[in-house]
Amino acid sequence: MNSEKVSSLLDSWLDEDSALQDITTQVIDSKKDAEFIVTGGPGILSGSVITNHLLSKTGLLCKFLKSDGDIISKNDTIALISGDFNLILSRERLFLNLLSHLSGISTLTRQLVDLVISINPNTTVLATRKTTPGLRFLEKEAVIHGGGAPHRFDLNEAILVKDNHLNFIDNIETYVQNAKHNYPDKKIEIEADNIDQALTFSRLPIDRLMLDNFTPEEAKTTYLKIKKENPSLEIEISGGLNKDNILDYANYADFLSLSQLTMGSIPVDFSIHVNKN
Numbered sequence: 650m651n652s653e654k655v656s657s658l659l660d661s662w663l664d665e666d667s668a669l670q671d672i673t674t675q676v677i678d679s680k681k682d683a684e685f686i687v688t689g690g691p692g693i694l695s696g697s698v699i700t701n702h703l704l705s706k707t708g709l710l711c712k713f714l715k716s717d718g719d720i721i722s723k724n725d726t727i728a729l730i731s732g733d734f735n736l737i738l739s740r741e742r743l744f745l746n747l748l749s750h751l752s753g754i755s756t757l758t759r760q761l762v763d764l765v766i767s768i769n770p771n772t773t774v775l776a777t778r779k780t781t782p783g784l785r786f787l788e789k790e791a792v793i794h795g796g797g798a799p800h801r802f803d804l805n806e807a808i809l810v811k812d813n814h815l816n817f818i819d820n821i822e823t824y825v826q827n828a829k830h831n832y833p834d835k836k837i838e839i840e841a842d843n844i845d846q847a848l849t850f851s852r853l854p855i856d857r858l859m860l861d862n863f864t865p866e867e868a869k870t871t872y873l874k875i876k877k878e879n880p881s882l883e884i885e886i887s888g889g890l891n892k893d894n895i896l897d898y899a900n901y902a903d904f905l906s907l908s909q910l911t912m913g914s915i916p917v918d919f920s921i922h923v924n925k926n
């Protein structure tokens with residue numbers, strides 16, 4: 650994300666919170682500088698870059714003692730902030746909200762990645778396009794900080810034919826031919842809803858096949874049949890995956906995609922306090 654877009658997003662979020670009209674701090678008749686300590690955890694840190702930019706764009710100094718992707722223990726000191734206390738307090742909630750939300754995503758991602766690689770280090774955990782509007786870049790980045798991968802960032806990045814598309818496609822072979830001709834540099838993936846459909850699609854000249862809402866047994870049967878016939882075809886499993894069942898699928902997919910990474914994570918707790926030392 651370019652710096653101009655980042656600044657625009659931050660300005661809109663600050664405006665939402667009326668950060669320039671913080672009447673509580675404005676009543677305090679003081680222009681004192683102060684130092685604040687940021688603590689938090691446990692989890693995996695994400696969001697240090699965007700939150701640092703939030704503060705530095707108004708002349709505040711923020712020094713992170715941890716980097717994105719680092720493990721943080723409970724009550725670890727994460728960062729030091731110094732400058733006009735009015736400015737710091739007026740940006741405190743946005744700063745913490747971003748850190749908490751993004752670190753929650755990276756933390757859940759790391760938990761799931763660790764589970765998967767414990768039995769199959771060749772399988773990649775993916776996010777989906779189910780992201781918070783306006784936060785996709787940051788949320789996908791948080792997934793990367795947790796050890797996952799982002800999948801498509803937007804609709805222009807790859808061709809992904811899903812069930813609703815198939816209702817309007819008369820001939821899937823012709824569609825794939827046209828897609829390869831029109832977009833030769835783009836990967837093509839097709840979603841299958843059942844075993845027969847998956848086997849049919851696997852014989853097309855595509856890059857990846859998605860098994861959507863398959864049971865673990867269906868996924869195993871389909872994966873083994875397809876890999877025997879077409880070992881180079883990438884297999885992705887999606888739909889209903891979570892921390893409780895992901896290990897049931899890990900040996901039968903090259904990729905496991907979960908909306909839970911960005912839509913179901915628990916925020917990591919962070920706090921800001923005045924350094925009185």
